[in-house]
Amino acid sequence: MEREIIELFMRHLKIQGDLPLGDDAGAIKLGNEWFVATNDMLVRKTDVPDIMTPEQVGFKAVTMNVSDVAAMGARPVGFLFSLGVPGDIDMDYLEGVARGIGDALEFYNLPVLSADTNEADDLIIDGIALGRTGRLLTRSGAKPGDLVCVTGDIGRALAGLLLWRYGVDVSGRIRRPLYEKLLEPRARVAEGIELSGYANAAIDISDGLSKELHLLARMSGVRIEVDAERLPVRKEAVEAARMLGISAVEMALASGEEFELVFTIPGEVAESLRVEFTVIGRVEKGNGVYVTIGGKREEMPLLGWEHLNRKVYGTYRALFR
Amino acid sequence: MEREIIELFMRHLKIQGDLPLGDDAGAIKLGNEWFVATNDMLVRKTDVPDIMTPEQVGFKAVTMNVSDVAAMGARPVGFLFSLGVPGDIDMDYLEGVARGIGDALEFYNLPVLSADTNEADDLIIDGIALGRTGRLLTRSGAKPGDLVCVTGDIGRALAGLLLWRYGVDVSGRIRRPLYEKLLEPRARVAEGIELSGYANAAIDISDGLSKELHLLARMSGVRIEVDAERLPVRKEAVEAARMLGISAVEMALASGEEFELVFTIPGEVAESLRVEFTVIGRVEKGNGVYVTIGGKREEMPLLGWEHLNRKVYGTYRALFR
Numbered sequence: 318m319e320r321e322i323i324e325l326f327m328r329h330l331k332i333q334g335d336l337p338l339g340d341d342a343g344a345i346k347l348g349n350e351w352f353v354a355t356n357d358m359l360v361r362k363t364d365v366p367d368i369m370t371p372e373q374v375g376f377k378a379v380t381m382n383v384s385d386v387a388a389m390g391a392r393p394v395g396f397l398f399s400l401g402v403p404g405d406i407d408m409d410y411l412e413g414v415a416r417g418i419g420d421a422l423e424f425y426n427l428p429v430l431s432a433d434t435n436e437a438d439d440l441i442i443d444g445i446a447l448g449r450t451g452r453l454l455t456r457s458g459a460k461p462g463d464l465v466c467v468t469g470d471i472g473r474a475l476a477g478l479l480l481w482r483y484g485v486d487v488s489g490r491i492r493r494p495l496y497e498k499l500l501e502p503r504a505r506v507a508e509g510i511e512l513s514g515y516a517n518a519a520i521d522i523s524d525g526l527s528k529e530l531h532l533l534a535r536m537s538g539v540r541i542e543v544d545a546e547r548l549p550v551r552k553e554a555v556e557a558a559r560m561l562g563i564s565a566v567e568m569a570l571a572s573g574e575e576f577e578l579v580f581t582i583p584g585e586v587a588e589s590l591r592v593e594f595t596v597i598g599r600v601e602k603g604n605g606v607y608v609t610i611g612g613k614r615e616e617m618p619l620l621g622w623e624h625l626n627r628k629v630y631g632t633y634r635a636l637f638r
Numbered sequence: 639m640e641r642e643i644i645e646l647f648m649r650h651l652k653i654q655g656d657l658p659l660g661d662d663a664g665a666i667k668l669g670n671e672w673f674v675a676t677n678d679m680l681v682r683k684t685d686v687p688d689i690m691t692p693e694q695v696g697f698k699a700v701t702m703n704v705s706d707v708a709a710m711g712a713r714p715v716g717f718l719f720s721l722g723v724p725g726d727i728d729m730d731y732l733e734g735v736a737r738g739i740g741d742a743l744e745f746y747n748l749p750v751l752s753a754d755t756n757e758a759d760d761l762i763i764d765g766i767a768l769g770r771t772g773r774l775l776t777r778s779g780a781k782p783g784d785l786v787c788v789t790g791d792i793g794r795a796l797a798g799l800l801l802w803r804y805g806v807d808v809s810g811r812i813r814r815p816l817y818e819k820l821l822e823p824r825a826r827v828a829e830g831i832e833l834s835g836y837a838n839a840a841i842d843i844s845d846g847l848s849k850e851l852h853l854l855a856r857m858s859g860v861r862i863e864v865d866a867e868r869l870p871v872r873k874e875a876v877e878a879a880r881m882l883g884i885s886a887v888e889m890a891l892a893s894g895e896e897f898e899l900v901f902t903i904p905g906e907v908a909e910s911l912r913v914e915f916t917v918i919g920r921v922e923k924g925n926g927v928y929v930t931i932g933g934k935r936e937e938m939p940l941l942g943w944e945h946l947n948r949k950v951y952g953t954y955r956a957l958f959r
Contacts, residue, residue: 321729322721326753330740333751335749342752343716345749347770355752356677356719357720394666399764401679422652432659435685437679439758445766
């Protein structure tokens with residue numbers, strides 16, 4: 318459905334900016350600088366798990382937009398938002414959302430430039446982040462020979478979501494770091510700015526590493542080879558995967574809204590980066606995305622969280638039969 | 639409700655941009671230039687009368703944002719949007735909206751920089767327009783001695799809305815120009831750019847001239863005096879007001895989403911403007927907004943369309959008793 322809607326709109330939008338559509342953000346060139354703008358809508362009913370506090374909802378509405386700016390290698394310079402608010406909204410809840418937005422703007426040191434409110438059926442926060450950079454990072458710049466790298470670790474957000482969804486009883490030691498990533502992810506702003514000087518391509522993890530790698534490979538016209546053993550998955554996420562009866566690698570590849578940056582960069586340049594990252598693979602000539610697991614190389618499937626959810630549901634249904 | 643929500647958010651948003659909140663758009667200074675950004679959400683259920691075609695809905699979602707940029711004296715340079723789309727949307731309707739957005743972007747010669755779609759309960763178009771200008775027009779710059787001026791004419795949008803709402807039978811000669819303004823308003827882009835060199839303050843008519851004048855007076859710390867006889871109201875709007883049993887002046891002051899620009903400017907400068915406009919009053923020291931009707935001067939009430947709607951409802955209920 319989403320794909321169909323986007324194609325329908327593409328047919329009718331003839332004038333594009335200095336950067337074609339399809340990146341994390343739009344961009345226009347002003348003099349020697351790129352000005353970056355991005356918007357992302359958060360809809361309570363579809364995007365917010367019940368355990369999220371209103372403060373976390375507000376914070377995340379900022380983070381998801383700031384992350385798109387960071388993925389372009391740009392420094393965030395301002396935030397705007399439109400609210401859709403149901404007539405019967407709980408004002409305490411709304412105040413929590415406001416507090417979360419305010420806290421996030423302080424955290425990212427970002428001024429709010431404009432805010433607007435409207436009546437709507439469901440709580441909607443449409444955030445807009447603006448940024449600037451001398452050199453733009455896109456999804457189409459990956460070059461054969463580049464290393465494929467990722468900041469931070471992956472998999473915790475989906476591990477936390479599945480533990481919550483299936484009411485799996487785990488210790489606080491495991492639950493805490495997983496819920497932290499699920500409920501309070503942070504955008505990699507400093508990393509994006511540093512990378513803008515060196516990387517050839519970048520994207521943030523919104524829909525899961527496997528989907529982002531496929532986008533990078535397709536938009537850059539290259540092949541990507543990933544070594545599953547190098548994926549930075551924390552032990553709490555591995556333990557959760559075992560309890561849920563699923564593969565930790567698949568979980569890490571499917572986990573969305575992690576807001577880590579995936580980037581490609583020449584090996585000799587990577588050494589001087591002042592960013593913590595893990596090399597997970599390599600860019601080659603060709604096309605497609607491949608992953609080597611336990612010495613076996615295969616095409617990397619396009620994994621989404623629904624896929625893992627079905628597997629867990631299968632396991633749990635069997636257990637309770 | 640809207641006011642309460644805005645105040646709630648203001649308490650939690652500590653960092654503001656180079657221009658305080660409260661104008662048509664947000665702005666940040668980059669070198670010698672102002673970069674302007676604005677966003678406005680259109681919700682089908684509350685913002686769209688049934689007679690509007692999907693093409694008109696899409697076009698208006700662009701116009702309302704471009705108008706805010708124009709009111710800042712800025713040249714629009716890019717457009718972004720987020721869609722909220724119900725699962726059961728009629729795809730033909732959605733294609734009409736896409737065509738309308740595409741037509742508007744061609745009309746305003748504006749590139750689309752980013753687009754995003756989400757599932758939502760109602761059709762929502764959150765548009766964002768970006769612009770740039772060397773000199774910013776704000777709501778707070780009006781100076782005693784300035785003339786108060788307005789582009790185009792006012793009142794047709796509300797006249798058309800009320801005729802439609804109450805099913806009043808009028809000739810095409812009257813209906814056509816009123817519906818044109820109601821359904822296909824256009825932003826005053828060239829006028830905004832020209833005014834940025836000369837005017838002291840500007841605002842676009844979103845909520846009705848009376849509300850915009852009160853905002854101008856309050857934010858500039860001045861008094862505004864308007865001469866009702868000088869208001870540019872077209873004869874079709876006057877005839878509609880007569881048929882509806884309401885005052886044409888009140889209708890013109892209450893009519894929203896006209897997207898005309900209201901501006902204040904020193905008299906000697908106004909003469910050299912290459913913009914068509916009407917002088918409707920004068921800025922003085924003091925505070926408040928006053929209107930002189932038939933030689934009688936009174937405080938201008940804060941008129942909204944609901945007010946006029948109640949009056950027409952009263953008339954029509956009496957007629958049908």
